[in-house]
Amino acid sequence: MGGDGAAADFDAFYEASYGQLVAHLYALTGDLGEAQDAAQEAFIRAWDRWHQVSTHDNPVAWVRLTGQRVAISRWRRARTAVRSWVRHGPVAPVAGPGPDTVALVDALRRLPEAQRSALVLHHMGGRSVAEIAAEGGVAVGTVKARLHRGRQALAVLLGEEPARVPEPVPTQPSTVPVPVPVPVPVQASGRRPVGVRANNTAAPDLGPGSLPRTRPESPPGAEVEPGPVGDGDEGSGATMPAGPADTLARELTELTAHA
Structure with a gap:
């Protein structure tokens, strides 16, 4: 050219x-x-x-x-x-693949390429595990693992072995008690009943003689009398301090006197 x-x-x-x-x-x-x-x-x-x-x-x-x-x-x-x-004479017709062959080829197509290649080379090509490992540049144990997993997957795909479903792990019931809220009854005045705290839990029972001593409220205009000396105040000569109601009553009395 x-x-x-x-x-x-x-x-x-x-x-x-x-x-x-x-x-x-x-x-x-x-x-x-x-x-x-x-x-x-x-x-x-x-x-x-x-x-x-x-x-x-x-x-x-x-x-x-x-x-x-x-x-x-x-x-x-x-x-x-x-x-x-x-x-x-004419060439004899060649029979087509049977149903088993079709199922096997379809199952092989659904396997990963590495497992499919190992199975075909070993079982159909007559290659040894060492030859397959040397040709693929992998370890002999890797080829054995691929053959094992490929045979298991083929057994499941061909219906020779049911698929393994992992069993659920049983859970232990919890032993920690769950607190149940106690409904708090509300009086008509909107106040909580005596002995009930704001967090819906009952006040602890301190036993008789251990409740704090309180002074009853005095009506408006009344003089505040010194209270009796308690057991805990014995020998101290002190009186109970005036509460908010006593202070309010005193202020109202003074305002009335000035008026």
Whole structure:
């Protein structure tokens, strides 16, 4: 083959002589498809030897002769195939894959590529575990693990072994008591009953004699009398301090006196 000049010369040669060659080979073979194929093959061979064919006195004659030889060779091969078919008869039909084979191929397609490759090479290709490991560049234990997991997955997919469902882990009941809120009855005045705290829990029973001593409220305008001395105040000579109600009563008395 040459450079751009040779390619341009061959293109011009091809366009000028292709139709004539196809018509000649069609008249020879009686098959337009065979004539076109033979013509293409002849021009391919001419391009491979264009540095020699281009120097011939008649390059078209070289291509025509080459096309005839190609067409005759193709016809001879077809005749041999027909004679062989007549002698031996038609090829016996090959039975299709059975349902087991179809199921196996479908199950293999659903496996990871590493497991599928190990199973096919070992069980169908007859390769040893060491050979598979060396070819894949992995450890022998890795190949054994892939074979083991692949066989287990195939057994499940083919219905030979039920799928294993992990059992739920039993939980121990909690022994911590949950506090139950105690409803707080509300009186008509909106006050809590005596002995009930704000967090809905009953006040602890301190026993008799241990309750804090309180002084009853005095009515408005009454003089505050010193209270008796308790057991805990014995010998101290102190009186109980006045509560908020006593202070309010005293202030009201003073306001009334000034009025």
